[in-house]
Amino acid sequence: MTGGTGGRAADGAGGEPAVPAVHLVIVTFNRSAYLRGLLDSVLALDPAPAGVTVVDNASTDDTPEVTAAFAAAAPFPVRVERLPVNSGGSGGFRAGVRAVLEATATEDAAWLWLMDDDVVAVPDALAAIGPFLADAGAVHGRRWDENGRPFFWQNRFNTWLGIPLPVPGDVFRSGPVTRTDVGCFEGMFLDRHTAERMGPPDARFFLTWDDAMYGWLISRTEPVTYVDRYVLRKVRPQRHVDLGVRHLNDSSDLSRYHVMRNRGHVAHYLQVEHAWSRPGFAVGTALTAAKELVRLLLVERRVGGVVPLWRGWRDSRTILRDRTWLPEMGAAAAGTPETGTPEGDA
Structure with a gap:
C-alpha cells in the first residue's frame, strides 16, 4: 500500500x-x-x-x-x-x-x-x-x-x-x-x-x-x-553521554514516569497486532528501566528519579490488567478487537 x-x-x-x-x-x-x-x-x-x-x-x-x-x-x-x-x-x-x-x-x-x-x-x-x-x-x-x-x-x-x-x-x-x-x-x-x-x-x-x-x-x-x-x-x-552504540540525553521525572507507565499501552498494541511475547516484553521492560537508571547516574548524576520509574511501572500493570482497553490508533482501531489481558510483568 x-x-x-x-x-x-x-x-x-x-x-x-x-x-x-x-x-x-x-x-x-x-x-x-x-x-x-x-x-x-x-x-x-x-x-x-x-x-x-x-x-x-x-x-x-x-x-x-x-x-x-x-x-x-x-x-x-x-x-x-x-x-x-x-x-x-x-x-x-x-x-x-x-x-x-x-x-x-x-x-x-x-x-x-x-x-x-x-x-x-x-x-x-x-x-x-x-x-x-x-x-x-x-x-x-x-x-x-x-x-x-x-x-x-x-x-x-x-x-x-x-x-x-x-x-x-x-x-x-x-x-x-x-x-x-x-x-x-x-x-x-x-x-x-x-x-x-x-x-x-x-x-x-x-x-x-x-x-x-x-x-x-x-x-x-x-x-x-x-x-x-x-x-x-x-x-x-541537553546534557548527554555517548556510549558508542547509543547516546543518552537528560530527561525529566515526568518523562521517566511515562516511559514506564506507557509500557502497558505498548503491550496492548502489540497484542492487538498479534506480536505479543510475555517473556520478551518483560525483558524489554527491564532493559527500559535499566536504561533510565543509567541515564540518571551517568547523565543527570542523581538517584531521585527512581521513584517516578517505580510508580510508572506500577501503573503500567494496572493498564495491562484493563480488560476494557481498546486501540485508538491503527487499522484495528476501526473495529472492535479482542485485546484480552496480557499476563506477566510489564
Missing part, C-alpha cells in the same frame, strides 16, 4: 519534482521563546508550507501573543488550536492531526509535518525532503542537535522486546533512503491518507512511546522511511 497523493505527481520549473502540499502541525506548552524561534524559521522556509496548525497545550505564558503575531505575518493559512488543559505531546498531536484532517482538503494538506516547539526548521527542508515523499506512509528526515552534530535516533523496533534499538554503523551507506519501523513526532512527515486510515495519535500516552508505536503500526502495512536529508535542528540544550 502506498502513501497516496504525496509524491512526484507534478513537475515544477526545470522538470524538478514539485513539493506536495505540506501542512505543519506544531505542539507547544509554555515555551514561547523556543516557539518564536521555530515560527520564525517556518516563515523562512523556501518553498513555504501550505499551512500551519499550532496546538497550544493550555500555555500560561505569552504563547497566545506569539501565535497571533505569527498568524498575522504568515503568507499561508494559520490555525491555532488552544486546548483547555495540557494533554501532553500525545494529546496535542491528536488534536492537531484531527484538526488538519477535518479542516483542510487534500490539495491543501497532502502531507502533515509534525514537530515539537524546541526545534527550528532548516530553510530548504521542504525542497530537500519533497522528492522522497512518495510510496510511503511516513517519512523522517534527519536532525541536527543543538551543537550542530547529527541527532541520535533509534530507528528499529524489536517486536519481541517491545522496544526500539539502535542500529550500529551508517544506515545510509547503501543510499539516501532506509526503511524503518518506528515513528518520531519530532519531524515525522505523515501522508494524509495514512493519517485518515490510522486515525490521530493515542492521547492516553501523554508523553513518550506514542510516536514510536504510531510509526510501528504504519509499518505493518506501509513503508516508513528515514532519509539522509536534514530538515530540523534541535535548539534546546
Whole structure:
C-alpha cells in the first residue's frame, strides 16, 4: 500500500519534482521563546508550507501573543488550536492531526509535518525532503542537535522486546533512503491518507512511546522511511553521554514516569497486532528501566528519579490488567478487537 497523493505527481520549473502540499502541525506548552524561534524559521522556509496548525497545550505564558503575531505575518493559512488543559505531546498531536484532517482538503494538506516547539526548521527542508515523499506512509528526515552534530535516533523496533534499538554503523551507506519501523513526532512527515486510515495519535500516552508505536503500526502495512536529508535542528540544550552504540540525553521525572507507565499501552498494541511475547516484553521492560537508571547516574548524576520509574511501572500493570482497553490508533482501531489481558510483568 502506498502513501497516496504525496509524491512526484507534478513537475515544477526545470522538470524538478514539485513539493506536495505540506501542512505543519506544531505542539507547544509554555515555551514561547523556543516557539518564536521555530515560527520564525517556518516563515523562512523556501518553498513555504501550505499551512500551519499550532496546538497550544493550555500555555500560561505569552504563547497566545506569539501565535497571533505569527498568524498575522504568515503568507499561508494559520490555525491555532488552544486546548483547555495540557494533554501532553500525545494529546496535542491528536488534536492537531484531527484538526488538519477535518479542516483542510487534500490539495491543501497532502502531507502533515509534525514537530515539537524546541526545534527550528532548516530553510530548504521542504525542497530537500519533497522528492522522497512518495510510496510511503511516513517519512523522517534527519536532525541536527543543538551543537550542530547529527541527532541520535533509534530507528528499529524489536517486536519481541517491545522496544526500539539502535542500529550500529551508517544506515545510509547503501543510499539516501532506509526503511524503518518506528515513528518520531519530532519531524515525522505523515501522508494524509495514512493519517485518515490510522486515525490521530493515542492521547492516553501523554508523553513518550506514542510516536514510536504510531510509526510501528504504519509499518505493518506501509513503508516508513528515514532519509539522509536534514530538515530540523534541535535548539534546546541537553546534557548527554555517548556510549558508542547509543547516546543518552537528560530527561525529566515526568518523562521517566511515562516511559514506564506507557509500557502497558505498548503491550496492548502489540497484542492487538498479534506480536505479543510475555517473556520478551518483560525483558524489554527491564532493559527500559535499566536504561533510565543509567541515564540518571551517568547523565543527570542523581538517584531521585527512581521513584517516578517505580510508580510508572506500577501503573503500567494496572493498564495491562484493563480488560476494557481498546486501540485508538491503527487499522484495528476501526473495529472492535479482542485485546484480552496480557499476563506477566510489564
